Amino acid sequence: MKTLSIILGVATIVASNLPVLAASVPPPGAASCSGCHSAGAAASVSRLYGRDAGEIVTAMTGFRDGSVPSTVMARIAKGFTDDELRAIAAWLAAQK
Amino acid sequence: MGISHRISRRKFLGTSAAAATALTFPLPAFAQAAARVVVIGGGFGGASCARALKQIDPKLQVTLVEPNKTFTACPFSNNVIAGLRSIEEQQFGYDKIAAGGVTVVAQAATGVDNAARTVTLADGTSLGYDRLVLSPGVDLRFDVLQGYDEAAAAKMPHAWKAGEQTLLLRKQLEAMDDGGVVVISAPANPFRCPPGPYERACLIAHYLKTKKPRSKLLILDAKDTFSKQRLFQNAWKELYPGMVEWVSLSQGGKVNAVDPATNTLITDFGNHTAKVANVIPPQRAGRIATSAGATDNTGWCAIDPVTFESKSAPNIHVIGDACLAGAMPKSAFSANSQAKVCAAAIATLLSGGTPTAPKLINTCYSLAAPGYGISVAGVYQPKNGVLADVEGAGGVSPADVPREFRAREADYAQSWFATITAEVFG
Ligand SMILES: Cc1cc2nc3c(=O)[nH]c(=O)nc-3n(C[C@H](O)[C@H](O)[C@H](O)COP(=O)(O)OP(=O)(O)OC[C@H]3O[C@@H](n4cnc5c(N)ncnc54)[C@H](O)[C@@H]3O)c2cc1C
Secondary structure: OHHHHHHHHHHHHHHHHOHHHHHHOOOOOHHHHHHOOOOOOOOOOOOOOOOOHHHHHHHHHHHHHOOOOOOOHHHHHOOOOHHHHHHHHHHHHHOO | OOOOOOOOHHHHOOOOHHHHHHOOOOOOOOOOOOOEEEEEOOOHHHHHHHHHHHHHOOOOEEEEEOOOOEEEOOOOHHHHHOOOOOHHHHEEEOHHHHHOOOEEEOOOEEEEEOOOOEEEEOOOOEEEOOEEEEOOOEEEOOOOOEOOOHHHHOOOOOOOOOOHHHHHHHHHHHHOOOOOEEEEEEOOOOOOOOOHHHHHHHHHHHHHHHHOOOOEEEEEEOOOOOOOHHHHHHHHHHHOOOOEEEEOHHHOOOEEEEEOOOOEEEEOOEEEEOOEEEEOOOEEEOOHHHHOOOOOOOOOEEEOOOOOEEOOOOOEEEOHHHEEOOOOOOOHHHHHHHHHHHHHHHHHHHOOOOOOOOOEEEEEEEEEEOOEEEEEEEEEEEEOOEEEEOOOOOEEOOOOOOHHHHHHHHHHHHHHHHHHHHHHHO
16 A cells, blocks of 8 residues: 555655656566467467456466466466565556 | 768758758757658667657657568567578568658668768768767677678578578478478677577478488587577487587687588587588677767667766667677567667657666567477666666576466467567557
8 A cells, every 4th residue: 555655645646746747657577468468369379458457466376376377477476576576556547 | 982962851852942952951969840850770679769759759750760561570580590480470561660650761870960860861962960879780790700791601601680581490490301400590698689699409300300301400608608508408318309509608619710611610629510500690789870980899879877878979779789788688578568668768858858767678489390489587676887687576487386387478479470470560
């Protein structure tokens, strides 16, 4: 909760200066996801845009600690902190 | 070059000459008029970046400069060489990108004057910019391996830019008699697609095993180690026993010269004559990067890891294979990740903000055979002025897993090609 309010706080400051961009500039790491997880993907690869943020965070933390088996996602999830994953998930959830 | 008459973008689009004259002076970034971003190179990096810029800030005037009407993608082109895929499945156009509001100019950029902030095009006209993005990919070096020039490449294909060269290598393999020796010469680092030569070896071996089983494949390498090495070597043993031989740098694998008349590759340790010779020469950033003052003495472009702005040419950003991206490999996945980070940084800079440190991801799949995929992944962030691996993340597919795991990675590879090309061109 504390982290979330910090993230939102930053977003508000940025938003007041740059109204257009704050909505669309993705947090660190988020822009890379669509390379695999977008329109045209195989049925076995999840779409992420518009997906519930909580589900994305749960999946990523599961990949990271190995409780959810994966091929490549564990190797990627290990590169992100909880705060980063939450920010990425929130941004992905807000995309169309 | 003849008399170069400079025109503004607005005249280029066909409005009045008077307005055009007024606009030939460089626009400051904070002017009321929309900022102009020119992107050179409509491949994985450049096309991604042009689109991302327009998506982030639809008011930007984005121009994509690319001479080819059709882009032929390298990823999965090794499947074309092995007869598993058609070249048409590798080809994409720019109509959708143009429909999204990007001005697509079907010309080569021939020069950059960064002081005047203009790009000269092949027809002598020029485009002004506030920020310039370079994603020209690689130039193959025809000045390093003795005897390997453009004419030699028509005999000993590199097939490291997809298209005619891919089909030439394919035809040579088809024409070869059973029992022939195929030689691949792999360059030292850095080069486009580090696992590419070894995936190619696998898929050519797959073709030979199926159609010409008495043939052999020899890899002459200018390195002692390579990407996904253990996985590739296991696959050679498991899938193509006795067929593939890898000669490392220390075993005399480095090719110094070639003789196209006899299809001979020359190393310090001896000569190898091939029935089919695939020479992948050393590379450098596409030459427009040098005209822009963005290359260093290595032939590549040093960049700021937050914005991808050139270390030597302010206002010019370099992404994709042409840039020195630290730990990130030269891949289409990397180029696309970098393009999106660079676009966001440019939009932020143009609106007076300060870009924050990004994180980037790369995942490269290779096929050891149809239905047998392996991958390498990494997560990267700026550290000490370069893009460095995030420790604890990344790495290659596990060595000892059931074939079902390899099959899933092969599916993900196909899926990735579909999504990335849809995002970039679709
Ligand atoms: C055999 C092979 C297999 C590969 N497999 C994979 C894979 O599985 N996964 C992966 O991620 N990557 C793979 N790659 C690597 C991938 O192709 C490159 O890393 C990627 O294309 C780099 O993108 P780029 O934008 O830097 O260059 P490119 O995609 O090459 O685009 C450069 C563009 O710039 C244009 N250009 C150059 N100069 C000018 C100029 N002066 N004016 C205007 N336009 C210009 C060119 O015409 C070209 O269209 C593979 C490469 C090869 C060779």
